[in-house]
Amino acid sequence: MQPDSIIQEMPRVAAPPGASETVLVVDHVSKSFGENHVLRDFSLALHRGENVVVLGKSGSGKSVLIKCIIGLLAPNAGQITVLGQDVATLDHGAMDRLRAKVGFLFQSNALYDSMTVRDNLLFPLRRHWLDHGPAEEDALVRQALADVGLEHTADMMPAELSGGMRKRIALARTLILRPDIILYDEPTTGLDPVTAREIDHLIREVQQKYRTSALIISHDMSCVRLVADRVVLLVDGRCYAKGTYEELANKLDPKVREFFA
């Protein structure tokens, strides 16, 4: 469970010694829809400043897990603690305040089609009552767009953007709140390999620049290799294996090999 030291291509963000504060704990969580048992007794911990990838097949319940964490779905059993707060016990106001600190990058980006990029970015800011003056809003938008390298798109509509650009804008929309934790739901799925690698690098850059912790859902092995400090393998709703990318890549277990072959 400790942060580890080697990764190819990208420098690893070493957690300062002794500072392995956990920001997110998923504790024996189960979730089923009727007879469909999606998560069974799943557990996971995320430390400050670290990127953990949850690896699993399509339909294995990765999106369900991440939606339980942010409180969009309620687990049937188990406990989820985010930044020290038990998600299940929070009232609306407390939940909103917590959500302001947790960025969520949706699988389908979820950009608001009817709003410009600028208004998309300002939406969470304004709705969380984090009102700023117009000048400050401008600066925040410009900064967030600069972070994802798309300064010139502020007045464009989402429909005018390419898939990779939309992903970046969606990331900018979470960054504008300066979250402590970012949850990425398949950030590279549906993108071409080149664009996907750009997004991977962006995820690393964000981690280094803002010292965010991230839970990344993926089944894209190149993405896993580039961004993961640790990997958790989700099979049949359970945590099947965990470790660094290299540790898992060297395992002989057939279910692990399915991913790393």
Added chain:
Amino acid sequence: MPDESLLAETGAMTSFAGRFFREGFRPRYEVAELLHQCYVVGYQSLPMVGITGFIMGMVLTLQSRPTMAQFGAESWIPVMVGLTIIREMGPIITALIFAGKIGSSIGAELGSMRVTEQIDAMEVSGTNPFKYLVVTRVLATTLMLPVLTVLADAIGLYASYLGLNMRGTTTLALFANNVLSGLSFGDVLPAFIKTYFFGFAIGVIGCYKGYFSDKGTEGVGQAANSAVVVASLVIFLLDLLAVQITGLMGLN
């Protein structure tokens, strides 16, 4: 559709409408969004409502003329057309056009927002999507349909006046006088009130279909389509109910 799922759907829609009353009147009030929706809803359907209103008045007049002339009752045309438009044709045609235009666009819009997770995204951005999306739209349709209906009635009556003047002449003042003399309070008020219910039904059904639309782009099309079909049916059912109620009150 099997009876069971029809019942289940009716139940689900009723509880959706109930949720509107439970959540809609508690803060935070989305006033800016409500005004925006009123504008969108009203403005979008204005041309269609105007055109259909005009044609409705014109056709009613031109078609009834020969029959009325046979009985030597041409001077009764304004009264008859006025009553028909204000009591029945205006409200129902405007509502059907409105359902086709706005009900489907609400269904499609919320449906695609559901499919592309925009509704979830709102929820994690400190926003109650039910209030922000559903309550504002239902209020907008409820408030705007009566306005549009009055407008369609007025345009329809004016078209009727033009129709009368295609053969023979009437002055607008005489025409208006004739129409008003045939109308009583009991003709106007129930017809006006029922349009609020039509508007509410269109909003609730469009939102319900979109809000709970199935995954995939197919689901979006289906949401839009069934929003129109169900809303149109419900409009007729409500109309039937309205005529029963006014009958009991002795207003028919």
